[in-house]
Amino acid sequence: MIKCNECGLCKESCPVYRAVKKESVSPRGFAILDKKQNYDKALYYCTLCNNCKVACPYGVDLKLEELREKVLEQNGETESIRKMIANLREFGNPYGMSVGIKDQ
Numbered sequence: 001m002i003k004c005n006e007c008g009l010c011k012e013s014c015p016v017y018r019a020v021k022k023e024s025v026s027p028r029g030f031a032i033l034d035k036k037q038n039y040d041k042a043l044y045y046c047t048l049c050n051n052c053k054v055a056c057p058y059g060v061d062l063k064l065e066e067l068r069e070k071v072l073e074q075n076g077e078t079e080s081i082r083k084m085i086a087n088l089r090e091f092g093n094p095y096g097m098s099v100g101i102k103d104q
């Protein structure tokens, strides 16, 4: 597997970096978190669009979905995620609405 060399050439292809302009929420920032095995909640900013994979001239795949799983493994669930999952289990929708489409 080719590893990220942190060149930053993919940064401008990242919609999150373009919006926020913070290195910590750029593909390079996420690659550095992975290197440090620090699966921070900042990884939730990633939209999983894969633009960085397409733009990388070295063919690096940062495997951002796997990094997102590692955030959860390290107890990185936010309160809103916990609530959304509970609503999905109880009501079948993420909003906690008791009226389903079939009842409308």
Ligand code: SF4
Binding pocket: 003, 004, 005, 006, 007, 008, 009, 010, 011, 027, 028, 031, 052, 055, 056, 057, 058, 059, 060, 062
């Ligand atoms: S993913 Fe590719 S383009 Fe982006 S920082 Fe790493 S090596 Fe550079």
Ligand code: SF4
Binding pocket: 013, 014, 015, 016, 017, 026, 027, 030, 045, 046, 047, 048, 049, 050, 051, 052, 053, 064
């Ligand atoms: S997959 Fe994530 S890090 Fe890569 S370009 Fe899209 S939002 Fe940015």
